Amino acid sequence: MTVSGSVVDSWTQVVSATTVPIYTVVNVAASGSGSSTQVTSWTQVVSAIIPGGASATQQVSLTTVPSKTVIMIQATAGTGSTQVTSWAQVVSAVTLGASSQRLSFTTVPSYTVINIPDTSGRGSTLVTSWTQVVETVSLSGTATATATQVPTSPADNTASSEDTYGKGATILRYSWNTEQTFLGTYLAVLIAVIYRMFWTVINNNFNLIEPFRRLNESNGAVAERALFSFYQAQSTLLGPLPALLKRRWALALVGTTYLVTCVMPALGSEAIYVDTNWGCTNPMEGPNPCQARMTADVTILRILQGLLAFAALALLMLISLLLLTKTGLPANPSSMATVASLMRNPALLDDLNEIPPDADTKNMRAALSGRRYKLDAYKTGTGELGYGIVPAYGNGQDEPNHSPGYAPLAGVARSSRSHRFRLTDLVLVLAVLGIFGVVLAYYFDGKHDGFNDYFSSNTFGPRFILTFAATIVASLWKTVEQSAVIVAPYTRLAHHPSSAKSTILFTPHNTTVLATLTAIWNRYFLVAIVTFVTLTAEGLNIVISGVPYATGQTWTQFLVSIYMSLGILGLMVVVSVLVVLSRRREPKMPRKPDTVGTVMSYLSTSKMLHDFDGVDWQDGEERDRRIRLVGKRYTFLQRRREDGKQAWSVDEVYE
Structure with a gap:
């Protein structure tokens, strides 16, 4: 014209x-x-x-x-x-x-799509x-x-920004905007991570109550299966294996479902992607021959649908099971106070006090092998009705194997420091350093070598590998978090006398956000840092899925993903070192307090058990109120028992 x-x-x-x-x-x-x-x-x-x-x-x-x-x-x-x-x-x-x-x-x-205004001022021409x-x-x-990439047909999008130049000339820049970037790269992974966190809580809580479900059965349960397994002695990486070995089928189902959900974030990272090679009619030269568009991998979506269906079925079965069976618990069993209120039966205390004070968990399990216990009502020495864990001798075939005494084992005291070394800590440090090294090397590698070409390819694998590795790191952090939370009250009591509120009444949470808030409220600041890093590990699961730079990906998205991943991994390295160093402050107790039996072993000679008279049937809130009103302070030290032996014990401070 x-x-x-x-x-x-x-x-x-x-x-x-x-x-x-x-x-x-x-x-x-x-x-x-x-x-x-x-x-x-x-x-x-x-x-x-x-x-x-x-x-x-x-x-x-x-x-x-x-x-x-x-x-x-x-x-x-x-x-x-x-x-x-x-x-x-x-x-x-x-x-x-x-x-x-x-x-x-x-x-x-x-x-690229650019809007040009027409002369009438009514708008712009696309x-x-x-x-x-x-x-x-x-x-x-x-x-x-100026322009940036757009993923789909412009008719399906709106402008991401508007800039005015000179006298009214406007350029509307269409782009692969923040919402589309989030949807195409992170949304599927975010949903999968939230779902996995949901099942992590279910798995941990089911492990926590499992010993009491066993003890609440009509015939009770043998000590080695009820008192020295599950509870807070959990390993999320092993999944259903411990439950399968002990033939606890419901718990095995929970563990299997948890492992299934651990794979979902990695699959979600490959389920939706940006495709720039979809056979368009007018392809251009270069690595992005077609207009970018979001594409779903049907095969992976079908796999995810199958896994979600399995998880939904498992959830329905667990709900039915919990409605049909009872745990027999009056309060949250994760606090020392709940265990103390359930272990005041004299016969149970006699059994526990027969065990040498320096026995480790393995020897304790052997000492009580064949003995059967249950949750039931009993009469106290004053004739009142109590409730808790009581011996159930004569109720099962294990009775003939019961030996009234305990044969001391030589050399068990050498294990008093063994729990302070955590293999999980070492594995965690190596895993975090490994992922940090891979991400950093990929960031600086600009060559056409096998490593860079693979992680920059638009094939299945790079995102799956990094996201699954981040899931493993998140599970390891959950295990480290749990161990830090469990030992924290004992460490505080070992260093100075403390009130009941932040020690024997301290109730850990399996939900990471609540665990962080609870730790801060009780001034367990290192524990709060660990729980916070556990939460960031879930964030790493999401952002690391955008690290492999494939066709159709925007440069800003890549930088955001890689900088956030390196930042989180760097924080993890620092906190991992702090965790390893903090183990030196832990008391040299011979057993980790992560099973019902080991927790009871540190309370069996304590005079504070008398403070729980009459609270057997009360809920946790009322019981805690009564204990706080007593106003005593407690400590965790080696004390001389009635038999003259030194034993670690949580007890009230004697004036």
Whole structure:
């Protein structure tokens, strides 16, 4: 088209005769020609020239350029030309007549959509392909066209930002915006991580109550299975294996479902991705031949559907089981106070006090092997009705194997420091350092080697591997968090006498957020740091899925993912070292207090058990209120028992 009789002062005037509809090819008159040249591809270059004065004919000229051709664009008058060797370069500014105003624009990456306003001011014309006009800009100022990637057909999107240049010329930049980036890369992983956290809580809580479910059965349970397994002695990485070995089928189902949910974040990272090679009709050269669009992997989605169906069925079975059976617990069993209120039966205390004080968990289990216990009512020495764990001799086939005494084992005292070394701590440090090294090496590796090419490929694997590795790290942190929370009250009591509120009444939570708040409230600050890092490990699960830089991914998204991943992993390295060093402050007790039996062993000689008279049937809130009103302080030290032996014991402070 040719515009006569007035000076062309903006690109909006070029298209003023007819506003360009969506998906329309624009015909622009060629210089020195009455015919028009069709702009059919971005292998052509567009420039604006204002020859002469205001009375001259103003026209837009263009030069057709074949593909893969060096383009020579005239620069400022008298300076020659600028060689453009790639579309990634800025097309040089052209001097516009005597006004010496510059019109500059930047060639835009593939899959870009730019809105151009029409002359009526009613809005803008959507440019959806390289066959359309690029940019509109007022000649009263200088502007540069900017653009980023878009994932799907422009008709399905809205502008992400709006910039105004000069006198009302507006460029609406369409982009692969934040919402679309989140949806295409992180949403599926986020949902999977939340679902896995949900099952982590179920798994840990089911392990916690499992000993009491066994003890509440009509015939009770043998000590080695009820008093020295599960409870807080959990290993999430082993899944259902411990339960299968002990033939606890409900717990095995929970563990299996938990392992299934651990795979979901890794699968979710591969379920939805950005596809730029989907067989479009007009492919372009380079790694992104087609317009970016989100694509779902049907095979992975079917696998996820199957796993979710299995988890839903397992949840229904567990709900039915819990409705049909009772735990027999009056309060949360994770506190020392609840265990103390359930272990005041004299026969049970006699059994526990027969065991040498320096026996480890394995020897304690052997000492009570074959003895059967249950949760039941009993009469106290004063004739009152009590409730708790009582011997159930004569109720099962294990009675003939019962031996009334305990044969001391030589050398058991050597195990008094063994619990302070945690193999999980070492595995965690190595895992965190390994992932940190992989992510950092990938960030700095710009070569076309096997490592970089694999993690930059658009194939199944890179995201799955990194996300699954992050899931393992999250599980390890959960185990470390649990051990830190369990030992914290004993460590405080061992260093100085403390009130009941933050020690024997301290009730850990299996939900990470609540565990962090509870630790802060009770001034267990190192524990709070560990629980917070456990929460960030779940965040690592999400952001690390965006680290492998594949086709169609935006550079900003890559930087956000890799910087956040490195930041979280760096924090983990520091806190891992703190955890290892903090083990030195733990008391040198011979047994980890992570089973019902080992917790009872530290309370069996304590005079504080008398403070729990009459609270057997009360809920945790009322019981804790009564204990706080007593106002005693407690400590965790080695004391001399009635038999003359030294034993670690949680007891009240004697004035």
